[in-house]
Amino acid sequence: MKYEIIRERDAYLVKSLCNELMVYQKSKAKITPERFDSMSFETRLLPSLEKADKNFIMIAKDDDEVVGYVYCNLSAKEVYDNDFATFFDINSVEDQVGCLSQFFIKDGYRGSGIGTRLFNEGMKWLNQLDVKDLFIFVSNGNDNALSFYKHKGFKESHKILDGFITVLRNM
Numbered sequence: 452m453k454y455e456i457i458r459e460r461d462a463y464l465v466k467s468l469c470n471e472l473m474v475y476q477k478s479k480a481k482i483t484p485e486r487f488d489s490m491s492f493e494t495r496l497l498p499s500l501e502k503a504d505k506n507f508i509m510i511a512k513d514d515d516e517v518v519g520y521v522y523c524n525l526s527a528k529e530v531y532d533n534d535f536a537t538f539f540d541i542n543s544v545e546d547q548v549g550c551l552s553q554f555f556i557k558d559g560y561r562g563s564g565i566g567t568r569l570f571n572e573g574m575k576w577l578n579q580l581d582v583k584d585l586f587i588f589v590s591n592g593n594d595n596a597l598s599f600y601k602h603k604g605f606k607e608s609h610k611i612l613d614g615f616i617t618v619l620r621n622m
């Protein structure tokens with residue numbers, strides 16, 4: 452397995468995995484799964500890259516095939532108070548917040564440490580930015596991901612959108 456940080460303009464390399472992630476999350480969701488119908492690489496990843504102050508995408512490659520990626524960013528806290536939702540109490544955080552925003556390992560490659568490696572690299576990048584407030588948002592029904600993040604030290608903070616999303620924090 453090879454691990455590579457990719458440039459923002461090469462984000463299309465994770466396009467199909469990003470779209471698979473949306474389908475996966477929809478398949479797990481019990482609460483308003485239809486929200487995922489409008490979510491895709493174009494409507495989620497590209498706008499996030501635009502809005503963030505700093506971005507980090509790392510891919511895992513098996514030969515030439517991209518089999519996993521993690522996407523983390525650093526953004527102004529106001530980004531998380533928008534028409535879609537208020538993700539957390541804006542007054543409870545510093546001006547910029549870090550987020551592990553997207554994370555996906557292809558079926559067949561899960562459970563062999565690739566996720567842990569990408570997660571650790573994402574956290575390393577966030578930690579060197581000296582950002583205090585870190586968030587991960589997990590959609591309902593994705594219990595594997597929830598326990599993965601808890602296992603890695605994140606704590607459940609609250610739910611938003613009537614339970615559609617569980618908000619995890621580093622504190």
Ligand SMILES: CC(C)(COP(=O)(O)OP(=O)(O)OC[C@H]1O[C@@H](n2cnc3c(N)ncnc32)[C@H](O)[C@@H]1OP(=O)(O)O)[C@@H](O)C(=O)NCCC(=O)NCCS
Pocket residue numbers: 472475553554555556557560561562563564565566567568588589590593595596599602
């Ligand atoms: C969540 C996800 C990214 C984790 O990646 P992964 O490569 O499967 O994770 P790892 O192999 O590092 O394993 C994670 C832990 O689960 C355990 N595990 C064992 N067998 C496993 C299996 N079949 N599947 C998943 N985890 C397994 C591992 O032992 C490890 O525990 P440890 O940290 O104590 O060693 C991956 O399962 C995935 O892409 N899921 C679908 C998409 C998704 O839910 N993304 C998150 C959106 S918020």
